[in-house]
Amino acid sequence: MHLIRNTFRYAARQYWDEMSRDLRPVYTAPSEAAAKERFVDFSTKWGRQYPAITRLWENAWSEFVPFLDYDVEIRRVICSTNAIESVNARYRRAVRARGHFPTEQAALKCLYLATRALDPTGKGRARWATR
Numbered sequence: 412m413h414l415i416r417n418t419f420r421y422a423a424r425q426y427w428d429e430m431s432r433d434l435r436p437v438y439t440a441p442s443e444a445a446a447k448e449r450f451v452d453f454s455t456k457w458g459r460q461y462p463a464i465t466r467l468w469e470n471a472w473s474e475f476v477p478f479l480d481y482d483v484e485i486r487r488v489i490c491s492t493n494a495i496e497s498v499n500a501r502y503r504r505a506v507r508a509r510g511h512f513p514t515e516q517a518a519l520k521c522l523y524l525a526t527r528a529l530d531p532t533g534k535g536r537a538r539w540a541t542r
Contacts (some may be wrong), residue, residue: 422461498526498529
C-alpha cells in the first residue's frame, strides 16, 4: 500500500487516474513473473516521463514480491489499512482499560474478547471479511 501511495507522490495529479489503471495489473498479478512483465509494460510507458517511479519500484521489488504469494482476499485486507488500524485501535483500547495482566493467557483472552466484540451477533461475518 505504501509503495502505491509513494508512486503517486512523484507523479503529477493529472496523470494519477491513468497511472493507477496502468499500475493495477502489476500488484494484482497472480505471480512474480506476471507482475514483472506487467511492470516492464508500465515502466516503458511511464519510465521516461517519471524515472523516479521506476527506480522506486525496482528498489522495493524484493519487499513487494512476498505480497504476491498471498491469496486475493488476503491481499485486499493487507491493502486496506483501515480495517487493520481499526482492529489495532480496539486492541489498544481494551488493553489500556485493563491495565496489567497476571498471565499471558489473560492478555490473549482480553484480545480474543475484543476481537469477538467487533461482531457480537456473528451475523456480519461476510461483511467483516470484506472490510
